[in-house]
Amino acid sequence: MNARLEGLDWIAADWGTTRLRVWAMGADGRVLARAGSDRGMGQLDRAGYGPALLDLVGPWLGDRPDPVPVLVCGMAGARSGWAEAAYRAVPCAPLDPASATRPDGADPRLSVLILPGLSQSAPPDVMRGEETQLAGLIAARPGWNGVACLPGTHSKWARIEDGRVTAFRTFMTGELYALLAGQSVLRLSVMDAEPDLPAFDTAAASGAGLADLFSVRAAGLLGDVPAAAAAGRLSGLLVGAEIAAAEAFRAGAPLALVGAPALTSLYARALAAWDAGDPPLIFDGSEMALAGLTAARAALTKVPA
Amino acid sequence: MNARLEGLDWIAADWGTTRLRVWAMGADGRVLARAGSDRGMGQLDRAGYGPALLDLVGPWLGDRPDPVPVLVCGMAGARSGWAEAAYRAVPCAPLDPASATRPDGADPRLSVLILPGLSQSAPPDVMRGEETQLAGLIAARPGWNGVACLPGTHSKWARIEDGRVTAFRTFMTGELYALLAGQSVLRLSVMDAEPDLPAFDTAAASGAGLADLFSVRAAGLLGDVPAAAAAGRLSGLLVGAEIAAAEAFRAGAPLALVGAPALTSLYARALAAWDAGDPPLIFDGSEMALAGLTAARAALTKVPA
Numbered sequence: 001m002n003a004r005l006e007g008l009d010w011i012a013a014d015w016g017t018t019r020l021r022v023w024a025m026g027a028d029g030r031v032l033a034r035a036g037s038d039r040g041m042g043q044l045d046r047a048g049y050g051p052a053l054l055d056l057v058g059p060w061l062g063d064r065p066d067p068v069p070v071l072v073c074g075m076a077g078a079r080s081g082w083a084e085a086a087y088r089a090v091p092c093a094p095l096d097p098a099s100a101t102r103p104d105g106a107d108p109r110l111s112v113l114i115l116p117g118l119s120q121s122a123p124p125d126v127m128r129g130e131e132t133q134l135a136g137l138i139a140a141r142p143g144w145n146g147v148a149c150l151p152g153t154h155s156k157w158a159r160i161e162d163g164r165v166t167a168f169r170t171f172m173t174g175e176l177y178a179l180l181a182g183q184s185v186l187r188l189s190v191m192d193a194e195p196d197l198p199a200f201d202t203a204a205a206s207g208a209g210l211a212d213l214f215s216v217r218a219a220g221l222l223g224d225v226p227a228a229a230a231a232g233r234l235s236g237l238l239v240g241a242e243i244a245a246a247e248a249f250r251a252g253a254p255l256a257l258v259g260a261p262a263l264t265s266l267y268a269r270a271l272a273a274w275d276a277g278d279p280p281l282i283f284d285g286s287e288m289a290l291a292g293l294t295a296a297r298a299a300l301t302k303v304p305a
Numbered sequence: 306m307n308a309r310l311e312g313l314d315w316i317a318a319d320w321g322t323t324r325l326r327v328w329a330m331g332a333d334g335r336v337l338a339r340a341g342s343d344r345g346m347g348q349l350d351r352a353g354y355g356p357a358l359l360d361l362v363g364p365w366l367g368d369r370p371d372p373v374p375v376l377v378c379g380m381a382g383a384r385s386g387w388a389e390a391a392y393r394a395v396p397c398a399p400l401d402p403a404s405a406t407r408p409d410g411a412d413p414r415l416s417v418l419i420l421p422g423l424s425q426s427a428p429p430d431v432m433r434g435e436e437t438q439l440a441g442l443i444a445a446r447p448g449w450n451g452v453a454c455l456p457g458t459h460s461k462w463a464r465i466e467d468g469r470v471t472a473f474r475t476f477m478t479g480e481l482y483a484l485l486a487g488q489s490v491l492r493l494s495v496m497d498a499e500p501d502l503p504a505f506d507t508a509a510a511s512g513a514g515l516a517d518l519f520s521v522r523a524a525g526l527l528g529d530v531p532a533a534a535a536a537g538r539l540s541g542l543l544v545g546a547e548i549a550a551a552e553a554f555r556a557g558a559p560l561a562l563v564g565a566p567a568l569t570s571l572y573a574r575a576l577a578a579w580d581a582g583d584p585p586l587i588f589d590g591s592e593m594a595l596a597g598l599t600a601a602r603a604a605l606t607k608v609p610a
Contacts, residue, residue, distance in 0.1 A: 170519035
């Protein structure tokens with residue numbers, strides 16, 4: 001009587017601050033279905049996680065003899081999330097499914113495990129969710145050593161050596177852009193415009209960073225600067241400042257960009273303006289999250305419970 | 306019948322974005338009275354300036370045969386202020402009272418002149434109000450050559466050569482602190498606390514700047530960091546980043562700090578951690594604004610109208 005997704009073996013879930021994404025997975029690794037909602041960690045109290053997950057995956061379940069495994073990465077494992085999955089300290093492999101946390105309040109037809117994030121003591125830093133994308137990158141390119149840059153609200157740069165994350169750094173570039181473009185005096189010049197790419201390139205290559213932020217406003221007071229050029233200039237200054245500040249951490253290593261295509265292509269432009277090294281590898285962040293969750297699922301089914 | 310301030314010769318006014326400050330001046334240069342309000346440019350439409358000024362200086366006026374001169378510096382001269390006083394381009398002396406603007410809507414017992422700000426074409430930059438503090442610094446230290454740093458919401462660094470401003474740079478340090486401490490993810494660690502000074506010193510000296518902003522939050526997630534230490538760390542990172550970014554502009558020149566005592570002492574701490582050069586000269590910003598307005602008044606009364 002009940003609907004049920006034929007061949008459903010397990011469910012992958014990437015639960016961030018603003019979004020929840022789920023994939024219905026077959027035993028052969030195929031994606032049978034996908035769904036998503038804006039019920040991210042920022043929208044939920046502890047009791048809200050179970051229902052938010054069921055809203056998306058309920059239609060896949062029907063009546064089943066055994067609960068369906070659900071593997072979750074991201075902010076659902078934060079202290080103020082569904083259930084705290086304590087950070088694992090680097091250096092370490094990005095995933096250890098054996099240290100996952102089982103939250104209360106899931107539908108009995110689901111067997112939910114939340115994967116932990118990574119921490120670093122010096123300098124103090126944390127990540128939740130990006131470690132799973134790093135595991136996906138390692139699964140996609142076994143043996144690749146280098147630095148992965150995951151641009152976003154909080155960009156992460158992580159050093160990958162022999163399948164382990166040995167160090168990482170967070171840059172608040174996306175959040176700085178949102179605050180400066182939306183709420184600082186620069187909003188009077190940026191006016192919610194989409195960044196213009198030539199202005200982005202020039203600003204990113206200038207390396208001026210913080211020293212030139214106010215010029216975004218001043219240029220508009222002294223002449224006629226389109227809002228898109230102001231937005232592109234602000235974005236380029238901030239991304240350029242991130243790349244400059246990450247230079248010592250990167251230390252000339254090969255680079256991989258992992259993220260939403262719009263962001264990785266922007267960072268690739270800025271990197272091209274910045275140095276003449278080999279172009280970075282580029283991976284879709286959502287695909288890498290799924291690849292990482294798939295690697296974690298494989299590890300769990302290989303090891304006897 | 307009407308009250309009147311005995312000996313009133315002219316009125317000095319520093320009209321910023323958030324504050325209006327006025328001084329009643331005697332012919333001998335003495336300050337006879339002071340007043341202030343929070344009716345800054347950010348609170349006013351064009352018609353509001355005349356009444357906001359009169360509210361403060363009205364009690365000083367009484368019935369007078371001739372209008373009292375009022376010299377105004379700051380944001381009242383912005384395009385969206387009381388009356389636009391077009392920028393003067395550097396290099397130039399910081400003040401030229403002959404290019405002041407007379408606004409409409411002042412009480413007939415007042416003769417108001419608004420002094421213009423300064424502009425620079427490359428990199429694009431502007432100031433309104435700080436040029437008057439620079440004129441005050443030049444009046445206080447005739448013949449001093451060096452770089453003046455005026456810390457604040459928008460910190461200004463200006464090169465002074467032979468009584469002229471030859472170049473300047475703006476850093477959005479104060480506004481960045483307010484946005485990050487009040488509205489970013491870091492607010493969860495800073496919690497409106499007053500910055501702790503040892504944490505400020507360490508962060509300012511680290512030179513880490515943007516690269517370590519997120520550590521303000523991460524350190525609190527990984528251990529127990531008091532909010533005041535988080536606030537001090539954030540403030541030190543931003544002020545340190547400003548000093549580092551201004552290094553090339555300063556180019557080893559002698560330094561003068563001009564501003565509110567709480568801010569200039571903070572910058573002096575950060576500078577001491579940063580380099581071993583001579584300690585900067587330190588001046589009160591409000592006193593320098595008055596000294597600059599006084600110099601402008603003297604220039605106006607010397608030149609035949």
